[in-house]
Amino acid sequence: MKIGFDSEKYLKEQSEAIIARAGKFDGKLYLEFGGKLICDFHAARVLPGFDPDAKIKLLQRLKDQVDIIICIHAGAIEEKKMRADFGLSYEADTMRTIDDLRKWGLEVKAVVVTRYCNQPGVRFFLNRLTRQGIKVYLHRPIEGYPTDVNAIVSEHGYGANEYIETTRPIVAVIGPGPNSGKMGTCLSQVYHEQLRGIRSGYAKFETFPVWNLPLDHPVNVAYEAATADLADVNMVDPFHLAACNETAINYNRDVEIFPVVRRICERIMAPEQLYVSPTDMGVNRVGFAITDDAVVREAATQEVIRRYFRACCDYASGIAEKTVPERCKLLMDSLGVNESCRSVVEPARKAAQEAEKKHKETDNVNVFCGAALELSDGKIITGKNSQLLHAATSCVLNAIKYLADLPDDLHLLPQLVIDSVGKLKQQLYQDQRISLTLNEALIALSVSEPSNPAAQLAMSKLPLLKGCQMHFTHIVPEGDLAPLRKLGITFTCDPVYTSKNLFME
Numbered sequence: 001m002k003i004g005f006d007s008e009k010y011l012k013e014q015s016e017a018i019i020a021r022a023g024k025f026d027g028k029l030y031l032e033f034g035g036k037l038i039c040d041f042h043a044a045r046v047l048p049g050f051d052p053d054a055k056i057k058l059l060q061r062l063k064d065q066v067d068i069i070i071c072i073h074a075g076a077i078e079e080k081k082m083r084a085d086f087g088l089s090y091e092a093d094t095m096r097t098i099d100d101l102r103k104w105g106l107e108v109k110a111v112v113v114t115r116y117c118n119q120p121g122v123r124f125f126l127n128r129l130t131r132q133g134i135k136v137y138l139h140r141p142i143e144g145y146p147t148d149v150n151a152i153v154s155e156h157g158y159g160a161n162e163y164i165e166t167t168r169p170i171v172a173v174i175g176p177g178p179n180s181g182k183m184g185t186c187l188s189q190v191y192h193e194q195l196r197g198i199r200s201g202y203a204k205f206e207t208f209p210v211w212n213l214p215l216d217h218p219v220n221v222a223y224e225a226a227t228a229d230l231a232d233v234n235m236v237d238p239f240h241l242a243a244c245n246e247t248a249i250n251y252n253r254d255v256e257i258f259p260v261v262r263r264i265c266e267r268i269m270a271p272e273q274l275y276v277s278p279t280d281m282g283v284n285r286v287g288f289a290i291t292d293d294a295v296v297r298e299a300a301t302q303e304v305i306r307r308y309f310r311a312c313c314d315y316a317s318g319i320a321e322k323t324v325p326e327r328c329k330l331l332m333d334s335l336g337v338n339e340s341c342r343s344v345v346e347p348a349r350k351a352a353q354e355a356e357k358k359h360k361e362t363d364n365v366n367v368f369c370g371a372a373l374e375l376s377d378g379k380i381i382t383g384k385n386s387q388l389l390h391a392a393t394s395c396v397l398n399a400i401k402y403l404a405d406l407p408d409d410l411h412l413l414p415q416l417v418i419d420s421v422g423k424l425k426q427q428l429y430q431d432q433r434i435s436l437t438l439n440e441a442l443i444a445l446s447v448s449e450p451s452n453p454a455a456q457l458a459m460s461k462l463p464l465l466k467g468c469q470m471h472f473t474h475i476v477p478e479g480d481l482a483p484l485r486k487l488g489i490t491f492t493c494d495p496v497y498t499s500k501n502l503f504m505e
Helices: 007-022 041-046 054-061 074-078 090-103 120-130 182-195 218-226 238-244 252-268 293-317 323-335 345-359 391-403 415-427 438-451 453-459 478-487
Strands: 029-033 066-073 110-114 136-139 170-174 201-205 234-236 249-251 370-374 380-384 469-472 490-493
Touching (some): 007 029, 007 201, 029 182, 054 090, 066 074, 066 090, 066 182, 090 120, 110 120, 136 182, 182 252, 234 238, 293 323, 293 490, 370 391, 391 438, 391 469, 438 453
Parallel strands (some): 029 170, 029 201, 066 170, 469 490
Antiparallel strands (some): 234 249
């Protein structure tokens, strides 16, 4: 992968900018973290060279000056909202984040459940955290929010929220996804501290859109594609243009809410602390760490195509409305690209066509599937599904054979092993689909590794698949998803199910 971003420069400049912003306030700074704190793979994909854990490393650099609060919307818990890149619910991702922060030597000060209305599904989450000794605060909806400033900045608005005790000058407020209530929590804390005579303030740390890149730059277009379900639209910040005579890029939600935020801040912050625009409110140095604009443009363009495929699959699955893939398609059109501009798409479709042509009369499969994977040297490896193997299984096995310089006709998994796993699935699990998932195949391969030198050599090549691009002509089944994510393969799918059955165990 070509590198277009200097992550170390970014960490240095970003940490300095945050410390400088905190110095603007006598008491403390509440810093709303946008995007993903850990494993920010979107940023890593559109900015090759970006460290996916840059934000947590930033916190670690500032650990003696930072307290951490996590916000999660009660409705997201109740609805079991999912984080698509990991397949985790927001509540599970919150617990995973707490564990990950501890591994980095960082402790969470508190978890805030926002817009809490006694939802039954939230009770388990509250119990799980409190019984593990984690402080949980409940913030209920504020009537008239976000437009009735008099109601918001009152004892019945922010004043009704529980105050969270913090001790350090910077408070990082994070969440598992958008609309977690981070801004409201920050401003609520500033309100309470104003009553206590503490001159604290608020700022935003958003990675995207990048304010000092052009509106139509692929990095900013990729942000629109990533938030197509929220209908976010990038735009020139009119407040910044008027106040500073400088073009800066922001997005519609921040621009639309800024007049309200400013009126709230006028009530709870000193005049010299007030911001003139949404961009002025932000602390973001990511645009200054781009080292190769051409590399970044190409990477971001590819991300828009990937987002289009994901949106199409979400629509087929009933998760998204039709407008979401339509928005992504318009963004692809604006960049002058289409599905075929992703190099692995056509080879995967060709592999599926070959499978259908060869096995249509003999194989008892609902859909003939193809997969294609591009290795770091540009070589594209394909695989097809059959009665014995999933397309993902076939493709990955072919790839590691190629990397290990093993003969193409060599069977890494003996027929006896495949038959034994198939027999287990049929007789014990009552599963008529006996073909091996990628997860099952890798386990079987690891078991045979001690007595099979070829398997041992091939298994040693698995780490080389990290960062590779892959495409499937079908929606990837559950048994293939986890290992693909663990291997670090970036994959897309055509919006087609592998079976006509509605219920799949």
